[in-house]
Amino acid sequence: TQGHVVTNYHVIAGRHGGVPKHKVKVKLQGMAEAMDAQVVGFEAEKDIAVLKLTTSSYSKHPKGVLLQHKLPNPMDVGTSNDLQVGQSVMAIGNPFGLDDTLTTGVVSALGRDVDGIGGRPIKGCIQTDAAINPGNSGGPLLDSRGRLIGVNTAILSPGGAVGGNIGIGFAIPVDTVRRVVNQIIRYGRVVRPTLGINVADDRLARSIESQLGGKRSLDGVLVVEVVPNSPAVVAGLEASQLRSDGSIVLGDLITDVDGEPVRQVEDLLSAIEEKLSGDVVKLRIWRGCDPRRTETVDVRLITREKLEATNSQKPNNQRMSMVKGAWE
Secondary structure, eight states, X not given: OOOEEEEOHHHHHOTTOOOXXXXXXXXXXXXXXXXXXXXXXXXXXXXXXXXXXXXXXXXXXXXXXXXXXXXXXXXXXXXXXXXOTTOEEEEEEOGGGOTTEEEEEEEXXXXXXXXXTTSSEEEEEEEEOSOOOTTOTTOEEEETTSOEEEEEEEEOOGGGOOOOOOSOEEEEEHHHHHHHHHHHHHHSSOOOEEOSEEEOOHHHHXXXXXXXXXXXXXXXXXXXXXXTTSHHHHHTOOOOEEOTTSOEEXXXXXXXXXXXXXXXXXXXXXXXXXXOTTOEEEEEEEXXXXXXXXXXXXXXXXXXXXXXXXXXXXXXXXXXXXXXXXXX
């Protein structure tokens, strides 16, 4: 009702990314000419962008008469957490420039990871055999009742070639879309919460595990820095330390978030970004990476911006990183 339009980030930025334009053209069903739309914000890692149309727009009729266009009614929004493999779906888009094309199929798989522009996978995507082709990007995936359950984003292209549908397409689940879009509309960007730690990337963790000679498994995410004045400090998380002789004193290993296993950095990032600032998460940790010293701690999340602002006002010279890792 406020003129917001959801599409893919790569639609307004190009497949290889880049800074999107502030304004784009949007053509709605039944319109002879496109309308101007403002780019409200985007989240490249989720391949989602939000545009804003005015409540009414004018375009010129071929005979020179100005016509006023009313915005269409908003689409009914469903849920994606209760989807079932085999249920019927419909995809709408403009494949190869053919406007308002509808194709049908089924949900052929759930929980797929699709490579995102930012390098991180878009987790939990819907796989469908409904025909999705170049031009379908940013279009809706609907259930049999016409409710939005996903945003079409990609197709499987063997060998990386740009081609047509081979029966394997992917859509961003609507639960993810709703969370991201609501934040973009409210803040103009996605506001991510944080624990206030840095963690070792997976390759480094495997390297450390190898150096330990199999004496200790690092089946989780290794904390390498606890940021001053952060929720992690309050919760008592302990970082790994690098001694002057080059040896490592292992810190905490995060193995679960709210009961969900964490086996790699992406698992932790995905679990935390689903939360809101102020939410309390339960972390299961191994003190010193020792499974015999298992503890559960509660951590109240805050935004990265708030943490950075706090530390800019309270300088702390003790902040040191053992290694460069992923921020969370």
